[in-house]
Amino acid sequence: MTKFQAEAPGKLYIAGEYAVVDGKAAIVAAVNRYVKVTVDAAGACDFPCDFPKDADCGGNFYGRNFYGKIACEDKNFEPLYWKFDEARFGGMRFGGNSREFILDKSYGCGFDSRADACDLPAEESPATNDLPAQTNVEKIKKYYAYVISAMNVVDEYAREMGVLEAQGAQGAQSSKGGAREYNVRIESDLDDKKTGKKYGLGSSAAVTVAAVRALCEWYGLAIATPELCKLAIIASSLVKKSGSGGDVAASVYGGWVLYRAYNREWLKAEVEMIESGDSSLCELLQKKWPRFVVKRLKVGGGLRLLVGWTGSPASSAELVGSVKAGVKAGAASGANSGDSAAREHAKTHAKTYEDFCAQSEKCVQKIAKSLENGDFNALLSGFAQNRALLKDLGEITGTLIETPKLTRLIEAANCAGLPAKTSGAGGGDCGIAIARSQDFDAVANRIKSEWQKNGIEALGLQVAEFDENRDSSLIEQRKNDHIKLACKQYKSRADAGFEAVRFIPNALPQLALSDVDTSVSVLGAAEKWAAPLYINAMTGGSKNGENINASLARVAAKTGVAMACGSLSAALKNPQLAGTFSVIRRFNPRGFVMANVSAGVAAEQAIKAVEILQANALQIHLNAAQELVMSEGDRDFSAWLSNIEAIVSALDSMKVPVVVKETGCGMSARDVLRLQNVGVRAVDVGGRGGTNFVAIENARRGGRRGYEFLDSWGLTTVESLLDIARCDEILRDYGDSAVAGDSCDSAQMQVFASGGVRTPLDVVRALKLGASAVGVAGEFLHTLTCGGMDALVEQIEDWKTQIRVIMALLGCRNIADLRKNSRILIDGKPCNL
Numbered sequence: 001m002t003k004f005q006a007e008a009p010g011k012l013y014i015a016g017e018y019a020v021v022d023g024k025a026a027i028v029a030a031v032n033r034y035v036k037v038t039v040d041a042a043g044a045c046d047f048p049c050d051f052p053k054d055a056d057c058g059g060n061f062y063g064r065n066f067y068g069k070i071a072c073e074d075k076n077f078e079p080l081y082w083k084f085d086e087a088r089f090g091g092m093r094f095g096g097n098s099r100e101f102i103l104d105k106s107y108g109c110g111f112d113s114r115a116d117a118c119d120l121p122a123e124e125s126p127a128t129n130d131l132p133a134q135t136n137v138e139k140i141k142k143y144y145a146y147v148i149s150a151m152n153v154v155d156e157y158a159r160e161m162g163v164l165e166a167q168g169a170q171g172a173q174s175s176k177g178g179a180r181e182y183n184v185r186i187e188s189d190l191d192d193k194k195t196g197k198k199y200g201l202g203s204s205a206a207v208t209v210a211a212v213r214a215l216c217e218w219y220g221l222a223i224a225t226p227e228l229c230k231l232a233i234i235a236s237s238l239v240k241k242s243g244s245g246g247d248v249a250a251s252v253y254g255g256w257v258l259y260r261a262y263n264r265e266w267l268k269a270e271v272e273m274i275e276s277g278d279s280s281l282c283e284l285l286q287k288k289w290p291r292f293v294v295k296r297l298k299v300g301g302g303l304r305l306l307v308g309w310t311g312s313p314a315s316s317a318e319l320v321g322s323v324k325a326g327v328k329a330g331a332a333s334g335a336n337s338g339d340s341a342a343r344e345h346a347k348t349h350a351k352t353y354e355d356f357c358a359q360s361e362k363c364v365q366k367i368a369k370s371l372e373n374g375d376f377n378a379l380l381s382g383f384a385q386n387r388a389l390l391k392d393l394g395e396i397t398g399t400l401i402e403t404p405k406l407t408r409l410i411e412a413a414n415c416a417g418l419p420a421k422t423s424g425a426g427g428g429d430c431g432i433a434i435a436r437s438q439d440f441d442a443v444a445n446r447i448k449s450e451w452q453k454n455g456i457e458a459l460g461l462q463v464a465e466f467d468e469n470r471d472s473s474l475i476e477q478r479k480n481d482h483i484k485l486a487c488k489q490y491k492s493r494a495d496a497g498f499e500a501v502r503f504i505p506n507a508l509p510q511l512a513l514s515d516v517d518t519s520v521s522v523l524g525a526a527e528k529w530a531a532p533l534y535i536n537a538m539t540g541g542s543k544n545g546e547n548i549n550a551s552l553a554r555v556a557a558k559t560g561v562a563m564a565c566g567s568l569s570a571a572l573k574n575p576q577l578a579g580t581f582s583v584i585r586r587f588n589p590r591g592f593v594m595a596n597v598s599a600g601v602a603a604e605q606a607i608k609a610v611e612i613l614q615a616n617a618l619q620i621h622l623n624a625a626q627e628l629v630m631s632e633g634d635r636d637f638s639a640w641l642s643n644i645e646a647i648v649s650a651l652d653s654m655k656v657p658v659v660v661k662e663t664g665c666g667m668s669a670r671d672v673l674r675l676q677n678v679g680v681r682a683v684d685v686g687g688r689g690g691t692n693f694v695a696i697e698n699a700r701r702g703g704r705r706g707y708e709f710l711d712s713w714g715l716t717t718v719e720s721l722l723d724i725a726r727c728d729e730i731l732r733d734y735g736d737s738a739v740a741g742d743s744c745d746s747a748q749m750q751v752f753a754s755g756g757v758r759t760p761l762d763v764v765r766a767l768k769l770g771a772s773a774v775g776v777a778g779e780f781l782h783t784l785t786c787g788g789m790d791a792l793v794e795q796i797e798d799w800k801t802q803i804r805v806i807m808a809l810l811g812c813r814n815i816a817d818l819r820k821n822s823r824i825l826i827d828g829k830p831c832n833l
Contacts, residue, residue, distance in 0.1 A: 003040045006213035009033065009464040010190045010201030011250035012307065012432060013424040015367045015386045018393060019360035020244045020261055023291050027368055028250040028257050029305065030464040033199075035188045035206040037147075037214040042068040042181040067102075068181040070144050072188075077143045078103055078136075083181055098155075099148075101137050145239045146204050147184055150211035153235040156274075157281050158219040161631055182218060184211065198313045199459065200429035205247035208236045221631070227285045228252055229294060234284070237267060249294045255465045258368050260293035286635030299371045302437030303379075305463055306413065306444055308456045310405040312428030356393050363389060376419075379434060383419035390422060401426035405456060412450035416443050430459070481700050483539055483548065483781075486691045490782045496689025496756025497718030501765045504823040509811035516804045517814045520772055522750065523617055523657035523682055529592065531800045532767060532815060534562035536684075536754050536775030537596045537619060537661070541570030546580035548781070551789050553587035559796040564594035564619050564775065568609040572601065578612050585614050592616045594659065598623070599640040603650040610656055618656055619684070620644055623663040625714065626693040629707045630700070645678035652679070662686030664693050664755060665714030669727035672749060682750040684775060685724070687717030689756025691778045717755040721769035722826075724751055725833050760802035767815055768822055769833065 009030040016026025071079035081102045141148060158164035190201040209232045216223050216231075223231070229252040233245040244261040267289070273279040363385045370378035387402070387410065394401035402410075406422050413420035413433035420433035435443050448458040493499075520532045535552055539545035549565060556563040563584065571578040584593055595615035597606050599622055610618055622640070627633035648658050660675050661684030672683055695711045715723065753766035754775035763774045783792045812818040824831050 003038050004214050004217040005036060005038045006210045006217065007034045007036045008206040008209035008213065008251040009254060010035075010199075010203070010206050011247045012201065012305075012430060012461075013246065014256070014432065015382070015421070016259075016360055016364040017390065017422075017424055017426070019357040019364075020246055020259065021242070022357055023261055023263070024357050024361045025258060025260050025293075025364040025368075026244070026246050027297070027364060027371070028246045028259055030250045030254045030257070031201060031305075031307070031461040032464040033190045033201055033461065034464075035186065035190060035203060035210045037207065037210040038185040038187075039182050039214045039218040042183055069183045070147055070186075071184075072144075072186040078140050080137070080140050080144055101141060103136050103140060146208045146236065147186065147211050149235040149238045150208050150215060150232070151184070153231055153238070153281070154212055154215040154219065154221075157216075157231065157285075158221060160280055160282050161219075161221060163219050163221070182215075184214075186211075197309075197311075199309050200313060200424060202247040202251065204240070205232075205236060206251045208232050209248060209251040211235075225252060226294075230285050230289070231281075233262065234267070234271065234281075237264070238271070241268075253294060253296055255463060256297040256299050256371060258293070258295040258297055258364075260291055262292040263290040266290050282631065283635065286633070288636050297368055297372055299374075299463075303371065303374060303376075303434050304437055304440050305461065306418070306433040306435055306447060307423070307459045307461045308409045308431050308433075308447075308451045309459055310403065310409065310428050310431070310456055312403065312405065352396050353393075356389055356396075359389055360386070376436060380417075380419045383421045383434075387421040390426065394426075399427075403428055405454065406431050408454045409451060409456050412454070413447055415450075416447050418443065418447070431456075481696070483542075483544060486696065486778060486781065487785055489692060489695065490778055492758065494689045494756030494758050494778075495716065496687055496762070497716035498689075498756065498758075498762045498765050500827050501718060501769070502825045502828075503765075503768070503806075503810060504825065505809065506811040506822075509808055511808060511811060511813060513804060513808045515813055516807045518800070518803055518807065520815055522773055523659070527592070527616075527657075529562055529773060530560055531803065532771075532773040533763060533796070533799060533803070534564065534592075534594075534752075534773060534775050535780055536777040537564040537566050537594075537621070538777050538781055540566040540568065540581045541577050542580060546583055548784070549581065550583045550587055551784055551792075552780075553584040553591075555784070555789055555792045555796065556591050556593075557588040558793050559800070560591070561796060561800075562592035562594065562773075563588065565596050565613060567596050567598060567621060568612060569598050569601065571612060572597070572605050572608060582612055594619050596621060597647075598634075599643055599660075600634055600637070601647075602643065603646040606647040607650060607654070610651065610654070615656065618647070618651060618658050620647060620658060620660045621663050622660065622667075622686075623665075623693065625665050625710060626663060626697055629694050629697040629710060631697075633697070641674065641678060644675065644680065648679040657682060659684055659752065661752070661754070662714075662720075664688055664691060666716060666720035666755070667724070668715065668720070669723045672724050672727065672751075676749050681748055682752065684752040684754055685715075685717060685720035685771075687720045687753070687755035688712070688714040689716045690754065717753055717757070717766065718769065718826075720755075721751070721753055721766060721771060725770045760799045761806060763799070763803055764806045764810075764818070765824075767818055768824055770819070772815070 010033045011028050011030055013020075014027040014029050016024060020026035067081045067083050069079050069081055071077075082099050085098055085100050155164055186207060188203060188207070190203045190206060191198045209228075212232045212235060213228060216228070229249055232248045232252060236243055236245065236248050241264070244259075246257075246259045246261065249259045250257050270279065270284050270287075274281055274284060363382055367379065367382035367386065369375070370382055390401050393399070402422055403426070406426060406428075409431040410420040410422070410433075413431075418433040418435050420431060423430045423432045433447065444458075451458055518531050519528055521528050535556055538552065539548050545566065552563060565581050565584055568581055571581055581595075593613055593615050594617045595609045595613040596619040597609045599620050601609075606618060606620070609615070624637050627637075628635065644658075644660060651658055658680060659682040660680050663686050666687040667683060667685045675683060692711060694707065694713060698708050698711065750772045751770050752773050752775060753769070753771035754777065756778075757763060757766065757774055757776045758779050763776075766774045780792055780795070783795050807813075807818055810818065810822045812822055819833075824833075
């Protein structure tokens, strides 16, 4: 039986406690104790019950064979059995009443799966034998509240993605068939298993993250880290409305994290829209969340964490509630009073809390900078400031944040010259100190001895760094999917519109083949290509992609044609993947190479992409349709044009030209003019008819709820070239206010063509329609994968010769002559360009 396992680390707050709840920055670190969640297929019911198997019990519960089981092996919680309720499955969001729950030996069923917000301590384990069955179930559900919420959220996501559906009397099923009830088993080493000591390491967040991750794997849902974090925050927020999500972010991202909380009221409204059917979870994951920031800190200087536990568990929820209540009470104490002094005190009280939040923000930023720079003195100062702020907050709200034991813990570390403070809400639990690696052992032993004298336990925790391999494997999977599906999609005859374009032959060419010159000046007069042909962007970001790039680079070097690489976004996110792209320059050291980035990147990232490849030019790809259909794709394109303008400006000083290209949906005259207005001087129309990334992403979705109706979205390559060639006429007819007063300037804008190019005749057709050069990807990839490098070298050399032959047949000595003097029919009608 296949099992899907996921781990998530615990956490400790480093700085920014309390203020993080009100949208200020905080620093959180993941620590090397973990919660593990295992998901596997449910088996037949094996627990005794008081009803016969064929009894009709609230929706024929016992008439079905499979039940999922939720169990925590490290706690004395009773396991909880569950099943999808077929009658109610289709219309609910985030679970609702779509599950039925039952306990071992229980006789009730059909209870609401939405758990109330509950943080019952483990020592209050319910005595279920003396309670009615429904009370038993509801009580136990509260212990599994975060797991059930994770199940509800991921099930909804799976349903939106088309991999979970209701189907007849068999209960909820996958799109591939088969019952989808599953078992969830939780194991945790966040607390002491022998003594039951609770260290306050964020078990709720860790179990939520581990459950979400394991369930996504169960459903076969590839989900990137940012979306995983959002899913887990949504699940956590459905249980605990007042949380900041910082603990979730640390468990997802690992390492040291600078965090700013989302707007809770905004998220609540978004969730309500999903529950009412007015929005979707997929849409919410792709939205830009107000205020929400998660940034990994690269901690320098060999700094290490020391953690001491006071022996007194504390409830963060209660302490935060106490502080909030203190702030409200102080502000309200004189608000309605006739005493002007009391009213002034109330204003001062509220202002004092605002000042605390503002000062906390500055302090956190200072600590973050000192951590990244390895500046130990600045860290000492920052910790001391944060400690003082928290003590002041405790005094103005009447909340004991720094207990006597925490004071002794901090002072022992300070005496050894280390920065130290409370961690999290205080009131007990843990305190932290930071030491340099070079003298860690000696200092740590001294401090641990002092802590032990004061009844403080050193926990021996370390920061759990982020697993880069996880994100890399997701990227690699996606890149390999693209290659596989592109090869599968290939057709020898494309639908790019070229078949509709016919040349009127020239029976008297009046030249020799040797008279034909196919060279073309591109991207500035200084750059000249011997042939109007280049290998267009394909891949990178995986081992398979690296091998393809290496082969293409060798081919480009042998044939002398230019080459573009696939999107470098993967390498910008994970530097470990840079080698899958830089291999191009290794095997083609003197050739013309174009790097490639998304329009969503900043100028600094574009510069980095150029540096990785030592590129001669940069392609910026536009792929809104692909992103929207891609389950993990972007949903916000509002900054694309401003990003492009910033990149063009930055690279202009480096004398690196920019080509903006579509990826299969074509470009219009209006698009070209808008790009021209922000400084772009070259475009690649990337028309429909070649590799269809919308269709590829539909195939990757795997379910029925895809966007197959968008498979034919966009302009073909020929339609794009004709629209751009008739730019002035089109704009005059439509009176386009967005580009009013502008005109296409061929002296400023160079047009490249790609998309569905299958023959040398297609190349010449594109040149006639206004293209300066033509990019080929799918056709060349097909040749490479089927015949190898030698076959592709032979094909390109043949094409170079055959392009010259076609131009000789037309009596055209060069590309300028081709454009001016050759004549064409489109759909059988003369076309004057």
